[in-house]
Amino acid sequence: MLVTLENVTKAYHAGGQNVEVLSNLSMSIQEKEFVCIVGPSGSGKSTILKMIAGIEETTSGNIRFEGQKIAGPSLEKGFVFQDYALFPWLTVRKNILFGLEMANANSVLKKKRLEEYLDLLDLEKAVDLYPSQLSGGMKQRVAIARALCLKPKLLLMDEPFAALDPFLRQKLQLELLRIWNAENITFVLVTHDIEEAIYLADRIIVLTPSPGKINEIISVSLPRPRLRTSQEFIQVRNKILDLITPLNLLVSSYI
Structure with a gap:
């Protein structure tokens, strides 16, 4: 495995108390894999990227890169900000x-x-x-x-297309896949856009509401290029929506 997270918890001190953002989270990322992370706002998606990058430390648990505990940023881990x-x-x-x-x-x-x-x-x-x-x-x-x-061996991307219009966003998604194929490196991308995750990813890590835990890991076996209007694509989208949006919440609260 290129990256492993072992029982990772992350808490911040705010308002005189510790606020847990991630709780006992374990996951792994393989070499040359394209992984997307989705989940409700505040579920710790960006925090996971920052800890993998070595920008932030875990409160407890370990994160390893190529088997070695991450001690800080390195040239082998690239980061693209929103x-x-x-x-x-x-x-x-x-x-x-x-x-x-x-x-x-x-x-x-x-x-x-x-x-x-x-x-x-x-x-x-x-x-x-x-x-x-x-x-x-x-x-x-x-x-x-x-x-x-x-x-880098690993490229971490934190909602890189969130501020772009839908047409440009889809164009850059195509470019990203082209780069991923050309460079043969590992991508981990955080996004609020479920369709973007399905279009790009080999696997999608779905987090629970805060504190973030693994809700489900979904393998996307659809052949590329993926058709967003296909029945298979829509089925995966609906499954993720059901996981992320409890019945008592509106979808708009996630977006």
Whole structure:
């Protein structure tokens, strides 16, 4: 297994008491797998990503990457944030190369990686622009290119398309699958969009309301490319909706 979570609990201190966000959660992620995590708001989806990335620590339990306990961030784990997290004072070129600059990579490697990901993500014409001059979709492609430039074994994505319109969102979902196939790395993506999870994932981790626990793990065996209007697709969607939305709640409370 590439990643394992063993009886992980996470609590925050707020208002003079400890608030448990995740409770005794165990799961695993295989190499080259595409995993999506869904669940109600506040179920700890983003917290799971941050702990795998080494940005946050567990309160109890262990998280292991390639068998070793995670002690902090590493170049083998890339992270793409919902709000892009681009540096506004740097061009697309310098944003993409930022990680390699910090790693003191040589100029030959930087040139090779830059050309590779400008081509893969169709960013050649934007290379000298600043983030303020880019659309939301282009900003997200730059953020993905910056993460991939370090050739991570694992790419963690926290609702990367949440702020985009539905047409652009579906376009970038296709690009993400193309990148996943081309790069042959492991993806873990948090999303509120159930259809997005079904369209992308090999497996979907469904969490309970806070404190988050594993509600169910659903294997998606539908062949790719997946047709969102197919009966099989709709059946998986309805199953997840039934798991996430108790009968006494409206679907809108989840969205």
